[in-house]
Amino acid sequence: MSDIAAIEAAAGRLKGHARRTPLLSSPFLDEIAGRRVLVKAECLQHTGAFKFRGAWNALCALAPKGVVAFSSGNHAQAVALAARLKGVPSVIVMPADAPAIKIANTRALGAELVLYDREKEDRDAIGAALASERGFALIKPFDMEEVIAGQGTTGLEIAEQAGAEGVAGADVLVPCGGGGLSAGIALALEARAPGLRVRTVEPEGFDDVARSLVAGRALGNVPGGASICDALMAPQAGALTWPVIQRLCGPGLVVGEDAVLRVMALAHDRLKIVLEPGGAVALAAALASTGAGSIEGEAVIVVASGGNVDRAVMARALES
């Protein structure tokens, strides 16, 4: 079961292997937000996203002879690198329309790639069949205890780093796809910094968690939608992540694509970090001045979850 003990165990496994990412800030962003904005820069994690935490923890905990994973890209790279560092083979199932940089990087990290059609094929079925055929462990992208615990180590660091900044009460905005990062951080903060409350942030068109929190039950996204936030397109939260989110998270936030592109440029200018669209949604929500359930308080903490963006998309953001 995902709990603080599992997250502490994950932190022990990650020590010296995952990066302790910095909590960044800029007086210019504080001014836009009208409060202190503290940015947990997980784009600086190995393979450019928080996903390495969960992948490494799962590899260490399961010690498989090989691994299979399905992913739009960030989980794929994380599992590929973790497997390479552990010296075991990896097979990654990716949508054929994933960003070119994510496909190329996953291959370069030594993984065997299986591409599928996002509209017509079922990645869960493909992944499960491959794992069974080869006798490999399936490392799911979010709905898996070891993965949630690994992502939760981000929350342990936020608790410590926010404490060092004198911030004891604040919303913690977390980009949310399947909910592994949100659930993991929420569990860590419940135990270590109860004044910090997770709020999920999703892109328009993929706001299933925000709607689910209102409805009080797990809803899915309308199939066939498109978003520049390729990392946040899971059809719905998981059987393990949703109950945690429902119990611990505040009202969900939703941001539009234009705001995401503008914030990618602001992160470039003010924080000197590269964010992918899905990694920028929480910062976009923190800097938006309006909206239901808007943020209050003297400070807000933002998770900048990933930076694996194609050059052309960043160039577009810089023109915004």
Next chain:
Amino acid sequence: MSDIAAIEAAAGRLKGHARRTPLLSSPFLDEIAGRRVLVKAECLQHTGAFKFRGAWNALCALAPKGVVAFSSGNHAQAVALAARLKGVPSVIVMPADAPAIKIANTRALGAELVLYDREKEDRDAIGAALASERGFALIKPFDMEEVIAGQGTTGLEIAEQAGAEGVAGADVLVPCGGGGLSAGIALALEARAPGLRVRTVEPEGFDDVARSLVAGRALGNVPGGASICDALMAPQAGALTWPVIQRLCGPGLVVGEDAVLRVMALAHDRLKIVLEPGGAVALAAALASTGAGSIEGEAVIVVASGGNVDRAVMARALES
């Protein structure tokens, strides 16, 4: 006098005020370089460059009623922020052709700006006259003990972080304009990690230190030159920095503009950090395969000294 005691004193003043920046890496960069590449990401420092270290140390040590500084931009922003945090006024003398983002940021940080013509006017004379008129302290960009000691704290962190990575012997490539960062790091490493040797890196056309190291005496740059590396255009090393560089640094390295732009894009892709041209020269040298005095050994450490780049220049790099 700049020595390890002064650097340790600066580290005490910076604790809790300057950021301890991470040492980043990527297996993709290691492959290009043919060795481990460890990148000290000073672009993540407050105001986007290492300069905050020296400015903060000087403000703390001198405790003036106000400050004057001249700078192409990064030192300007650093002094402006440090003065604002200390609650004293700042007057900044900047070239009228400095990058727009550096001029705008310096003004937004509360400084009074005095723009001058780089070709026709003497910034030293303007700065000295302003300081004398107002009774403010002049915080020089590099040739000042307190500033060199502040920049040297980067070297203390490199010594610790390289040790944690198991790297005891390596070249440490440092972008070099007036030599404050190079001299400060070299003094810190001499005392704390003698197996690490600083090597200055300069852009073509501003390679005075590389030529000076060959000649055995301080030479200047040819006036009137242009470079995209606006942070590294000092006419020559300082009276305080040059003797330290001559005593402690290995052969200087020089890189061209095309290599700098390519490496800015690679830092975007692989490290998720934003580098300005002058901040990218050391990484460019680390990834170049040829050249006199080229790098040897199993690892190389690179200082990524700043990230204050206009969006248009980054967009140009991303097209390279």
